[in-house]
Amino acid sequence: xxPIVELRNMxxxxxxxxxxxxxxxxxxxGEVVAxxxxxxxxxxxxxxxxxxxxxxxxxxxxxxxxxxxxxxxDLHALRKDVGIVFQSYNLFPHLTVEQNVTMAPRLVQKMSxxxxxxxxxxVIAKVGLSDKLDAYxxxxxxGQQQRVAIARSLALRPKLMLFDEVxxxxxxxxxxxxLRVIEGLAKEGMTMILVTHEMQxxxxxxxxxxxxxxxxxxxxxxxxxxxxxxxxELAEFLAHGY
Ligand SMILES: Nc1ncnc2c1ncn2[C@@H]1O[C@H](COP(=O)(O)OP(=O)(O)OP(=O)(O)O)[C@@H](O)[C@H]1O
Ligand SMILES: [Mg+2]
Numbered sequence: 001x002x003p004i005v006e007l008r009n010m011x012x013x014x015x016x017x018x019x020x021x022x023x024x025x026x027x028x029x030g031e032v033v034a035x036x037x038x039x040x041x042x043x044x045x046x047x048x049x050x051x052x053x054x055x056x057x058x059x060x061x062x063x064x065x066x067x068x069x070x071x072x073x074d075l076h077a078l079r080k081d082v083g084i085v086f087q088s089y090n091l092f093p094h095l096t097v098e099q100n101v102t103m104a105p106r107l108v109q110k111m112s113x114x115x116x117x118x119x120x121x122x123v124i125a126k127v128g129l130s131d132k133l134d135a136y137x138x139x140x141x142x143g144q145q146q147r148v149a150i151a152r153s154l155a156l157r158p159k160l161m162l163f164d165e166v167x168x169x170x171x172x173x174x175x176x177x178x179l180r181v182i183e184g185l186a187k188e189g190m191t192m193i194l195v196t197h198e199m200q201x202x203x204x205x206x207x208x209x210x211x212x213x214x215x216x217x218x219x220x221x222x223x224x225x226x227x228x229x230x231x232x233e234l235a236e237f238l239a240h241g242y
């Protein structure tokens with residue numbers, strides 16, 4: 001079976017500035033991969049390329065069977081397969097929790113209102129917010145809003161979920177409830193790539209850890225590399241966070 005994600009010497013430049021300098025790795029179905037690394041090392045850029053929010057400028061990138069380096073890629077089909085959640089949740093403030101979540105299935109998948117509502121209720125239950133269906137975002141905590149954002153992505157039944165530092169705007173108490181949702185998805189076998197600063201979480205949940213540095217994969221391995229790094233640079237990063 002082919003991998004869900006495959007990067008082959010992927011490059012990304014913004015103008016004259018090369019941010020990704022030949023990144024290669026694969027992610028198999030059901031795998032949870034954590035990407036860690038210094039600020040500016042290219043973690044978000046790599047993730048954004050995987051949802052085609054950025055266009056790669058070199059190498060190859062396959063995601064759920066879509067060749068994203070190909071200008072003719074079917075973005076509509078890609079967006080059905082891939083969910084992405086960011087640090088800022090960007091919910092629609094004038095819509096309830098349920099309405100925020102039904103939006104994508106109705107618009108992207110042309111689901112009927114009833115069918116979309118059924119899917120929405122199931123994914124909202126999964127993130128533990130069944131009692132908040134009719135609440136508006138401003139009535140929710142940051143952690144709850146982030147869980148709605150996750151539910152909104154899940155409503156499209158993606159094959160791959162991408163998370164970019166989804167807890168870094170939250171205080172520690174709220175961080176835990178969001179991480180538990182992600183942990184639940186991992187247990188269900190969801191394929192996920194998460195950029196994270198939560199080393200303990202990466203250790204617990206990730207099947208594989210990728211340490212990015214200056215636009216390349218500097219070190220990659222099982223979660224044990226977080227305890228026994230193979231390079232002095234990763235050791236330094238783990239010790240000091242930079
Ligand atoms: N749209 C853009 N235009 C120009 N440069 C960009 C753009 N997006 C990112 N960059 C640059 O690419 C580099 C990598 O940024 P990226 O956001 O991928 O880093 P990161 O590893 O996610 O960092 P952080 O941990 O701070 O989120 C940075 O130097 C950034 O300034
Ligand atoms: Mg980032």
